[in-house]
Amino acid sequence: MSHSDVILDRLMSLHPKVIDLSLGRMHRLLSALGNPERRIPPVIHVAGTNGKGSTQAMIRAGLQAGGARVHAYTSPHLAHFHERIRLAGDLIAEADLAATLEECEAANDGQPITFFEITTAAAFLAFSRTPADYTLLEVGLGGRLDATNVIDNPHLTVITPVSIDHTQYLGDTLPLIAGEKAGIIKRGVPVIVGPQQDEALRVIEAKASGLTAPVFAHGQHWMIARDRDGMVYQDDHGLWDLPLPNLIGAHQIQNAGTALAALRHLGATEAQARAAVTQAEWPARMQRMKRGPLVDLAGPQAELWLDGGHNPAGGEALAATLAAMPPRPTHLVCGMLNTKDIAGYLRPLATHARSLTAIDIPGEPNTLPAAATAEVAGSVGMTATTARNAAAAIARIIDRDPQARVLICGSLYLAGRVLRENG
Structure with missing residues (x-):
């Protein structure tokens, strides 16, 4: 430290x-x-x-x-x-x-x-x-x-x-x-x-x-x-x-x-x-990740994106962004805080994602448990599972769909952790 x-x-x-x-x-x-x-x-x-x-x-x-x-x-x-x-x-x-x-x-x-x-x-x-x-x-x-x-x-x-x-x-x-x-x-x-x-x-x-x-x-x-x-x-x-x-x-x-x-x-x-x-710089706002171990894990055919939005307005903005992007099968890796309106955030994203893999936010005492995130995702019509961390979630998604667009989202705290882990 x-x-x-x-x-x-x-x-x-x-x-x-x-x-x-x-x-x-x-x-x-x-x-x-x-x-x-x-x-x-x-x-x-x-x-x-x-x-x-x-x-x-x-x-x-x-x-x-x-x-x-x-x-x-x-x-x-x-x-x-x-x-x-x-x-x-x-x-x-x-x-x-x-x-x-x-x-x-x-x-x-x-x-x-x-x-x-x-x-x-x-x-x-x-x-x-x-x-x-x-x-x-x-x-x-x-x-x-x-x-x-x-x-x-x-x-x-x-x-x-x-x-x-x-x-x-x-x-x-x-x-x-x-x-x-x-x-x-x-x-x-x-x-x-x-x-x-x-x-x-x-x-x-x-x-x-x-x-x-x-x-x-x-x-x-x-x-x-x-x-x-x-x-x-x-x-x-x-x-x-x-x-x-x-x-x-x-x-x-x-x-x-x-x-x-x-x-x-x-x-x-x-x-x-x-x-x-x-020329504005503002990381984790629909940021395309270009290098690092998580990008290597996703492989050359996939896209890896990161977004820190977390409330219903953030979910709607993210959904509008996805709707405007060139079509590609999109899979979410999502970790959220337990203080947020989870359904309100996920509902606008449901029509844009083929799956959601829920994870805990590492090292964050106020994380919503992955199982709870997955349950809410299911309730708004998403195909949802859990994984132990972002790397495991990405590996599983890429195994099924090597050309996936993988979007890590749900919390600025998760985005920060991912940026640190990805070097």
Whole structure:
């Protein structure tokens, strides 16, 4: 284990007995650290249920193409914790991460705090000490009471599509959840709003109106549409004729629109817009795996894909992506957390897959047992079995169908584990 891994394990033990979403612990720790969140470069704060990471990755690619230095904070990580913190474009170095975590641990002085809170404070501390032009900040959960929502005067806020997820924390109706996401809107600060269902949009617009925050909403102030082999973005400033996103899937066109609306607001050029949609990097979002032991196991005639989506909207996006791909027999290898709407995720995929092989997520205490995943898959009409791990599942699928398209899916935690195991 690296030095930072040892510290991260130790920080897990500071959890309050019940995780309540509140900002009190965060304010206490940041105060002890000298309020680094007040000394970071201008913040672009991104909330939403789906597409936060992809949208943020495209904004980052566009800003960097214009020569800007960009800090970025995202979660969860896939293979290594360092992925969560980028300083002026580069992943935080191991020595810097360890030193920053230890400083936060000392300032916290053994008080109750969540893992996400103390690591978010560490990101703010690192951001405050490295010069940059912008800070891209992705909400962890919700918005209103999320640990990132201690920024009083962001430069811009962004809300990607809102759907029902994390009901135990955020409420069980779309307006309630939209209200939590809209908690990042600040007085007078422009908010870019991605495609929303009407009842979510009404809540977001009402919150913005109360804070006199200018709204730039999809369908009203900007549009994005596929156009033959490319896409067209249009707003009051004019039209950008662009290639399709390098991130695969129809939903990425909507995410690109949200990112482009943000970039337009930041004064980006058409060249930056092009870079945003062609140079973004965001692993485990319908990622084709090209090399490594699992690819070798699948053999030269097969395709191996990886996707970390996990809620019903993620299942629908994945189904739409599969429907648009060249036809090929598709088999799922699926591992999920026990906190998710499993049937809602799997139902849209049922018509696109010949089989599902369920596995446990290795090393994850909250994994749904493979047998339970298989049972739900069967209930939505899929041919389902279990295997002890991804390698065993792939081997069995390829044995039956050497030209299969194998898609490993169901959880970002599973995707991260697979990326680590595949080297």
